[in-house]
Amino acid sequence: MQKKGTTGRKGAGRDRLPRAGTAGTGSRSQATRERILDAAERLFAQRGFYGISVRDITGAAEVDVALASYHFGNKQGLLEAVVMRRAEDLNTERSARLDAVLAAAKGRRPPKIEDVIDAFTHPLLDRSSRGSPGWKSYFALIAEVNNSPEFGGVLMSRFFDPVVEKFIDAIRRALPDCEESDLYWAYHFLSGALTLTFAETGRIDKLSGGACRSSDLDSVHERLVPYCAAGFRALCATKRAASRQAGTRKARK
Amino acid sequence: MQKKGTTGRKGAGRDRLPRAGTAGTGSRSQATRERILDAAERLFAQRGFYGISVRDITGAAEVDVALASYHFGNKQGLLEAVVMRRAEDLNTERSARLDAVLAAAKGRRPPKIEDVIDAFTHPLLDRSSRGSPGWKSYFALIAEVNNSPEFGGVLMSRFFDPVVEKFIDAIRRALPDCEESDLYWAYHFLSGALTLTFAETGRIDKLSGGACRSSDLDSVHERLVPYCAAGFRALCATKRAASRQAGTRKARK
DNA sequence: AATTTAGTTGAACGTTCGTTGAAATTCAAC
DNA sequence: GTTGAATTTCAACGAACGTTCAACTAAATT
Incomplete structure (x- = not known):
């Protein structure tokens, strides 16, 4: 084996x-x-x-x-060192930005979902597109690791889950009536969209006949934020459970 | 190398x-x-x-x-044979469901986005959760391939892009005012969310403290459809360009 | 200056890798 | 039942794999 x-x-x-x-x-x-x-x-x-x-x-x-x-030590230790090297820098900025968004929304209670998502994604997309070339490789690697049944559950959790918790908590304040499972699944979808983006496989380029370029992360970010914000709101709207049930069941086989 | x-x-x-x-x-x-x-x-x-x-x-x-x-022939030929084996069955049902959705919406012009997304995702999630055990492995493999810089751009295109084009065309009818690049990026986000779902890394289980189970694909589907439908609508709303610009730029560094 | 320590080198360990060739077997057609 | 092709078996090829060891150089400590 x-x-x-x-x-x-x-x-x-x-x-x-x-x-x-x-x-x-x-x-x-x-x-x-x-x-x-x-x-x-x-x-x-x-x-x-x-x-x-x-x-x-x-x-x-x-x-x-x-x-x-x-x-x-060994090959796996090398992989972990690679993942760890840039993780702290990322976590620091993500965390600081989340704090800033929450602080800015002190008076008018709930922060804007778009701002929370931006605080979470901007540090990544900015470094991948404007940082040193190593950053692009780093995120492509993170994409592979995150999607891997072998490493995804353990390596990613180890290095990134604390700040992810913080992100989800910020969303929770932005959408106070949201159910926990909806919250986490919505995060999961955001994470998947982000992950495939970092992989930059070039498939979207071919598929769109040139209308989209995998490497144009600014275009991605510009669209990812409103896309996911709308998704979060759709899942977490107060009366959502009943209406969602009806809407989906109709299309079932 | x-x-x-x-x-x-x-x-x-x-x-x-x-x-x-x-x-x-x-x-x-x-x-x-x-x-x-x-x-x-x-x-x-x-x-x-x-x-x-x-x-x-x-x-x-x-x-x-x-x-x-x-x-x-060789190892790579084996991989391609694995991917190909179940691809035709999938493409057939996806295509038929898309046809059905479009046909049902003959009178009232645009089909419902939720129905189009369901036609695209249901054949996958249904087989992964209720099909023979091989199907679950198959989709986990597809997830890895789709995210791979090496195989993602070529293998996936070869076997799946024709029906993806058909899907995007159906969305195009559902959202006639949508710009091409928004359309494809929105598909990309859906594809990423779906891909990470199939990987079933168990990370969301741990992160949510048990509120979500990676293997519960019915729960995923129930949420993926409205999440992505809302995302598509948010990106493709007619006046979207200006408002999106304003909404995102504000949060920039 | 002598001695310890951290870092580097080159070679080698035993194992596993993908693939192949020739012989053996099974099958279908006559 | 013989023939010819399709399929399976067994053994091996050379190359590459992750890791280790003892010797060696450079730096730090005494």
Whole structure:
């Protein structure tokens, strides 16, 4: 079923991982760490975790193979390091923006849904389109991880769920009458739309005959926010349960 | 960068592929073909194309390794056969349902958006939740393929785009004033929400503390249709361009 | 200057990879 | 029942896989 000698063997090299606090201060070490992370980010994004070998990565980074194990323990540790590297920066800005939206809406009670969604999505789409090229790879990788049955449930939760909770809580204030399950499913749809956007597979380009470009994330954002805001409102309208039931059941097989 | 001896070597075995028309009538051959396809569908869905070896698949199918090459040429041919196997059935029912919705709306001109979306999504969600277990694997695999930068743009287009065009055309009739780019982006968001749903990563279960279950596709469908219908309407409302611009720009950094 | 430590190197480990060739078997047609 | 093709088996090919080890260099500590 799976490679025997690959992942997590016995103690698996972790023993001689440079200590987190002290190491990384050395200029030489830190430079090679980042070279490896950059290459891994780019290549994992292109062909996924299993589609890229450690040698592909260290080869692209122009460092010795053994350095991957030395710095990150094993291949999976490298993946996690890639995901973690930019996660804190993202979480920080997302959280700050959510705070700002909630603070601005102090007087007139509920914040605007569009503002909440923007606080959640703008930091991502802005970095992917205007940040350093690594960011685009990063989000393509995140898209793959998020959709993966193997990693999606665990890796994403570990690094991103706290701020997602905060986002959902902000939506909850914007739509106080919303049921919990509707709230989470609506978030799920937003997450899916965002995820496919980051993948930039080029399919929408072909399908639309050139009317849309996968890489034009400003156009996406301009449309994603009102699309999802309307979706949230449709699901969470107060009297929604009865009317939704009727509307959908009619079209059933 | 990639394994040398793996995919598409020289002529790559294709030479002795059993002819499509004549073969497959033999009961023995057809049975092993399907055993391999079933195993490949299940395993590819779990760990992706590169995360599963040909030996994993033939081992699970309890057939000889060489039979994979014999029947499908090479590993990629096997993946394509898996995707193709159930695609025709899906396209047939989706297409028929779209026709029915359009026919039913003959008199009162525009069809209801909810009905169009339902015609597009119901055949999928219904098979995934109530079809044979293979269907669930199939859609999880489709989700991975659709999100993959490597396969998403090509494999999905090849097998599914004709009926997607038909879907978009039906939406176009439901929202005659909609701009082309809005139409396609709105479809893209629907596609993303659907894709993440099929992945069933379990993340929403954990995040919602049990309020949502990834596997409860009826709940998803009940919400996906009104969510996306509202999104389509929000994007495609006649005067939408100006108001959207104002609404989004305000929240910018 | 001597000694410890962190970082790097090159080679190798055993295993698994996708694919193939030749022999053996099964099947359909006569 | 023989023939010819389709299918299956078994063993092997060379290449690539993730990881490790001992030797080595550079930096920091004493």
